[in-house]
Amino acid sequence: MNAPRRILVVEDDAKIADMLCNYLGAQGWTTTVIGNGLDVAAEVRRGEPSAVLLDLMLPGRDGIEVCRELRAFSAVPIVMVTARVDEIDRLLGLDTGADDYICKPFSPREVVARLKALLRRAEGRLGAATPAHGFHVDESAARIAWQDQWLALTPVEYRLLRQLVQRPGQVFSRNRLLECVHEELRDTTDRAIDSHIKNLRRKIAKVRAQGSAIVSVYGVGYRFDPEIVGDGGGGDSTLSPH
Template identity: 80%
Template sequence: MKGSPMTDAPRRILVVEDDGKIADMLANYLRAQGYVPEVVSNGLQVAPEVRRNEPSLVLLDLMLPGKDGIEVCREVRAFSSVPIIMLTARIDEIDRLLGLETGADDYVCKPFSPREVVARIRAQLRRAEGRLGPAPPSHGFHIDEDAQRIAWQDHWLPLTPVEFRLLRQLVQRPGHVYSRDALLRTVHDELRDTTDRAIDSHVKNLRRKIAKVRPQGSAIASVYGLGYRFDPEDESSVN
C-alpha cells in the first residue's frame, strides 16, 4: 500500500545527487509518495539553498563535485538542524563514522531501493517533529537523574552505574547511532585497560534486563560496522 507523509502538508526534500539517473529515480519516487523533491547536483549549491528555503530533509550524496558530502554536512550543521540522510557507495567504517560525527542523522548505502530511502525519510521526519524526542511517554522509559535509575513503565531496572550511564545516553537520543568508542567514553571515566568491546558486554546485559520487563524487546539495535542505537519504534530491531 502506498505510504503518505506524516502530515497533510507536503514535505520538501532536497535531493543532492550528481548522478542524473539516481536523482531522477529518487525524485520520481518521492513525488509519487506525496513529497516535493528538489534536486541539486553540486555540493556548492547546498548551503545557499538550505539558507534560502530550508527543506524538511536533505538527501545528501557523499561524493559530489564542488564540495563532498562531509564538507557540505559540516557547513549546513553550522546554521541548521535540518535532518540529513547521507547516500554513499563508500561503506568503509571510517567514512561512515566521520559522516555521522559531522552531523548526519542517518546513512543509506548504495545500491538502495527508493522504498528504503522513503522509510528512512519518514523516520527522520518523525524525529524532527518531536515524535521521537528524548524518552517520550509512549516509549515507556523514564530517567530519574537524582536517583540515577531508569524505569520502563512501572518497572525500575536493576542497573549498575555503568549500565545506567549507557542506557541514559541511548534513550536520550533515539535513532542516533553511537560508535562503541563514543559509548565507552560516555560510560567509563577511566579508560585505562578498557577496550571498546566492553560495550558489547554491557549492551548484552542491558538487553537481558530490559527484555525481562518489556515484551517488545530491549529497543537497543546493533548497527553493523558502527555500533548501537536506541530505536523503540522499529519493531524489527528491538531485540
C-alpha cells in the same frame, strides 16, 4: 491540513537528482536540490526540511563535513548516500550524525522506503506523549525510568542508555558510544561497550516485557528500536555491509 514533507536532495549528478525528485514527488513530497556541499547549511537554516538525502562525494565540501556542520545546529533526519562501500566511510558517516546510509547503485523505491521509515521515527520522537516510548530521562538526577520504574544503572550505563533512547532508530558505532562515556572509559577499548550493553539489556528486560529494545547492527554498533520485541541480543540487524 499539514504541509507536505520537503526533502532536501544534495546530489551533484543531475540525472540522479532528477530521478530521486520524480520518485519523491510521486509520494506527494516537495523537493529542493543542491549540487554542492557549500550551500546546504544555509538552506537548512532558511527552513528546515523534513529530511536530507546527502551524497558523500560533493564539490566544495564532502558529505561528512556537511553532516558535521548540520549536526552542530539541527536534528534533521539525514540519509547519507555513498558509492564508497568500505566500512570506514560507513562508520564515519554514522559517527558524524547520519541517521542511515544507502549505497549506490540503489533502487529509488528503497530510498523512498528508507525515508518513510526514518520520517515515521522522527515524527514519533516529536509527537510521543511519553518520551522514547515509555522511557523517561531525568537529566538532573542522572537516572532513567521505564514507565514508572527507575532502572538501577551505573553512571556508564546511564550515559549509554540516555544516548540511545534520545535518538530512537539512529545507529551508533561502538566508538561513538565510547565517546559519550569517555570520562569513565577513557583507558579501555571500544569493545568494553559490548559488556555494558549486555548489562543494560538484562536490566531493562527485567522490567520491560517487550525486551530491551537495544538492537545490534552488524559491523557497526547499536541502535534503540522500541518497536522490536526481544532483547536484540540474539543476532545482528539487517544493516549489514553486504
